Amino acid sequence: MAGTVEQGQTSGNGTSSPNPQGPQAEFEVFNPATGQVIAKVPDMSAEQVAELARKARAAQPGWEAMGFEGRGRILLRCQKWLLDNAERVIETIVSETGKTWEDAQLAEISYGANAFGFWAKNAEKYLADERVKSASVILKGKKLILRYKPLGVVGVIGPWNYPLTNSFGDCIPALAAGNCVILKPSEVTPLTSLLMGEMLTECGMPADVYQVATGLGPTGAALIDQVDFIMFTGSTATGKKIMAKAAETLTPVSLELGGKDPMIVLSDADVERAANTAVYAGMMNGGQTCISIERVYVEAPVYDEFVAKVTEKAKALRQGVPAGPGSVDIGAVTFPKQMEIIEGHVNDALAKGARAVVGGKRGAGPGDFFEPTVLVDVDHSMECMTEETFGPTLPIMKVADEDEAVRLANESPYGLSGSVFSKDVARGEAVARRVESGAICVNDALMNYSALELPMGGAKASGLGSRHGAHGIQKYCQHQAILVSSLHLKRDVHTFPYNKRTTQGLMKLFRLLWGRGKRD
Ligand code: NAD
Numbered sequence: 001m002a003g004t005v006e007q008g009q010t011s012g013n014g015t016s017s018p019n020p021q022g023p024q025a026e027f028e029v030f031n032p033a034t035g036q037v038i039a040k041v042p043d044m045s046a047e048q049v050a051e052l053a054r055k056a057r058a059a060q061p062g063w064e065a066m067g068f069e070g071r072g073r074i075l076l077r078c079q080k081w082l083l084d085n086a087e088r089v090i091e092t093i094v095s096e097t098g099k100t101w102e103d104a105q106l107a108e109i110s111y112g113a114n115a116f117g118f119w120a121k122n123a124e125k126y127l128a129d130e131r132v133k134s135a136s137v138i139l140k141g142k143k144l145i146l147r148y149k150p151l152g153v154v155g156v157i158g159p160w161n162y163p164l165t166n167s168f169g170d171c172i173p174a175l176a177a178g179n180c181v182i183l184k185p186s187e188v189t190p191l192t193s194l195l196m197g198e199m200l201t202e203c204g205m206p207a208d209v210y211q212v213a214t215g216l217g218p219t220g221a222a223l224i225d226q227v228d229f230i231m232f233t234g235s236t237a238t239g240k241k242i243m244a245k246a247a248e249t250l251t252p253v254s255l256e257l258g259g260k261d262p263m264i265v266l267s268d269a270d271v272e273r274a275a276n277t278a279v280y281a282g283m284m285n286g287g288q289t290c291i292s293i294e295r296v297y298v299e300a301p302v303y304d305e306f307v308a309k310v311t312e313k314a315k316a317l318r319q320g321v322p323a324g325p326g327s328v329d330i331g332a333v334t335f336p337k338q339m340e341i342i343e344g345h346v347n348d349a350l351a352k353g354a355r356a357v358v359g360g361k362r363g364a365g366p367g368d369f370f371e372p373t374v375l376v377d378v379d380h381s382m383e384c385m386t387e388e389t390f391g392p393t394l395p396i397m398k399v400a401d402e403d404e405a406v407r408l409a410n411e412s413p414y415g416l417s418g419s420v421f422s423k424d425v426a427r428g429e430a431v432a433r434r435v436e437s438g439a440i441c442v443n444d445a446l447m448n449y450s451a452l453e454l455p456m457g458g459a460k461a462s463g464l465g466s467r468h469g470a471h472g473i474q475k476y477c478q479h480q481a482i483l484v485s486s487l488h489l490k491r492d493v494h495t496f497p498y499n500k501r502t503t504q505g506l507m508k509l510f511r512l513l514w515g516r517g518k519r520d
Contacts, residue, residue: 027187027216033098033321033332033367041190044215046222049182052211053226056153056180059208064150064178068127071176072120077203079116082109089195093163094322096189098332098367101325103285108164108192111450115172118452119473123176126470127477137513141487148477150178155227157184157220157242159234160334161288161390163192166256170231171196171210173473182227184213184220186234188335221245229476232256233290235388236414236461243464254465254475257458258388259416260294262409263445264431265306266402267299269421273443275309277419281445282394283317283372286331288338291417293445295378295385296396297405303398307357310374310394314358317372319392330392333368342370342391345384349395354378359392380411388414406434415459419445438462 025043030036042048063071082089086109093104127148134144154174158167163185171181185193193212200210213219217238224230224245232242233256246253263281265274282293298306319330333339339362346360354375363369375395378385384395399405409418417439422428428442438458439448449456457466465475493502 027214029096029189029191031095031098031367032334032336033094033369035366035368038095039191041187041194041214043187044213044219044222046218046225049213049215049219049222050226052182052208052213053153053223055208056182056211059206060150060152060178060180062206063175063180063209066178068124068176071178072123074200074204075116075120075172075176078199079113079120081199081203082113082116085199089164089192092191092195093189094331096163096191097160097334098322099285099288099334100322100328100331103331104164105325107285107289108162111162111165111169112172114450115169115452119173119176123173123473126473127177141485143482143484143486145482145484147480147482148177148474149480150477151228152179153227154179154181154229154231154476155184155223156181156231157223157234158186158193160186160188161285161290163189164196166233166290167193168196170233170467173467174229174231174476175210177473177476179228179476180209180211182211182213182223184215184223187214187216190214224251225249227251230254231467231476239463252475254457254467255463256290256456256465256467257416257461257463258390258414259290259292259458259462260386260388260412260414261291261416261437261445262405262412262418262435263293263296264402264405264409264418264420264435265296265298265302266405266420266422266424266427266431267301268423268427269302270423270443271302271305271309274421275306275313277421277443277445278306278310278394278396279313279317281419283314283330283392284446286333286370287392288334288390289446291439291446291449292390293394293419294389296394297399297408298396299402299405300398300400303396307374307376307396310396311357314372314374314394319363319369319372321367330372333370333391336368338390339368339370342389342393345382345387345389345391346373346375346393349375349378349382349384352379352382354382354384354395380408386412402431406431410434410436413461416462417441417445417448419443436460438466 026040027043028037029039031038090104130146132144156170167185174181183193230253236257239255239257317329320328322331354377357374359371359373363371370391373393378395378397415437418435418437419441420428420432432440432442452468455466455469455471457463
């Protein structure tokens with residue numbers, strides 16, 4: 001595994017910064033809840049990334065040759081390792097993200113453990129040869145096969161909000177398929193990815209099958225030049241750069257990007273469940289989840305009741321430096337620059353007439369905290385309703401009816417996920433189907449991410465392609481179409497030398513096959 005970590009001693013309160021001095025440039029990793037530097041990590045150059053790719057290419061045939069069973073055995077060992085070492089992994093995640101113990105346990109450990117088992121069990125099924133039947137008589141006697149062959153070396157570029165789930169998580173199916181993987185984690189949170197390398201080595205993964213390219217944006221850009229596929233999770237703005245860069249080498253990409261997920265609360269909703277879900281799905285992980293509830297539309301008859309319940313529940317949330325299980329409900333803002341965005345959206349809303357019924361400003365330092373915030377009297381002239389906030393904020397808007405709710409929900413460049421609440425599940429599902437998004441929940445939120453059988457990908461500016469399900473592993477493979485001719489003549493009739501009789505005979509055959517009947 002590449003990328004060694006040095007423990008840093010100095011303290012600071014910024015984001016990672018490159019250090020061009022010395023033989024190996026490094027950047028610092030901070031604990032955003034305390035502002036302290038917790039490690040220094042190599043900022044890898046393009047040459048170093050190319051070297052990782054050379055090693056990966058050398059290791060890949062051996063890894064592929066281990067077969068699904070051999071690879072699956074290692075993945076299942078990792079599943080157990082993750083639970084045996086859960087406290088250490090959670091501490092690492094918490095230290096670099098500032099998230100709560102529970103957010104790391106529920107959304108990262110459980111995801112990772114589930115995913116190891118899922119891909120170990122299902123990779124072979126999803127990637128088995130598919131026998132295809134053709135209706136065309138000219139293909140009679142030929143065997144048609146769709147085969148999934150690992151691409152070779154997959155590059156995964158990840159964000160900072162879920163270092164295990166959203167960065168390392170996407171490596172698991174790529175590895176299960178027989179690829180080597182180079183992971184470029186976010187420069188804000190590289191430590192979990194490095195720890196995952198330790199886990200894989202301990203669990204018997206051969207050298208160089210999984211490598212970590214620590215670094216900033218340019219390290220990610222260099223990775224695109226070296227690999228056969230890029231799985232990217234991050235902002236829509238960076239996603240566009242990734243796609244443009246990948247176009248230079250015609251490298252296929254899968255993009256999991258930003259969102260502005262709406263929640264629609266219909267007048268016949270279970271308001272208590274809707275309010276609990278809004279507060280949890282809007283603020284767990286400090287609201288730093290791609291599929292967080294980012295805005296709520298409530299039908300007028302239940303608006304006051306919903307706002308009252310959300311206000312009471314959000315006021316009760318405890319925020320602070322995470323200190324073990326049960327210590328706080330809301331942790332820190334992981335990425336210092338995100339703080340400016342959150343504060344900007346809240347201030348913009350307040351300046352335009354919104355009210356903060358809970359929170360509304362930064363929390364006490366030295367770490368980076370933003371108070372759990374509930375905004376009312378909001379509308380679509382405000383950034384908090386139209387741009388991704390990615391913080392513990394919940395703007396709530398009153399709407400006249402479901403048509404207005406759907407229209408506003410769709411008035412967004414994003415289309416990642418969302419949710420609809422109604423006791424009439426048929427009505428809830430009908431409204432959900434009108435929301436333009438890659439995923440949608442009825443009387444729930446976030447849970448679709450745990451359904452590894454179901455594709456998860458964004459519509460509109462929220463992404464391209466998907467993770468999970470059959471496509472979530474088939475995308476890491478060359479789809480090779482194989483035709484095997486077993487019953488054949490010495491010379492096929494349509495081939496050289498051309499002669500008039502055969503050509504006319506074939507035309508008769510084509511007319512018989514495809515030309516019968518009249519045009520309507
Ligand atoms: P980001 O786009 O700033 O960075 C993501 C990664 O891209 C980082 O590793 C970064 O170093 C790298 N990068 C930056 N510039 C690059 C370049 N030019 N070439 C190659 N790599 C480059 O995103 P972020 O701030 O780390 O993450 C937050 C965003 O991620 C939010 O928008 C969130 O919605 C999104 N996200 C989406 C999903 C999803 O599944 N759709 C999941 C989690 C997060």
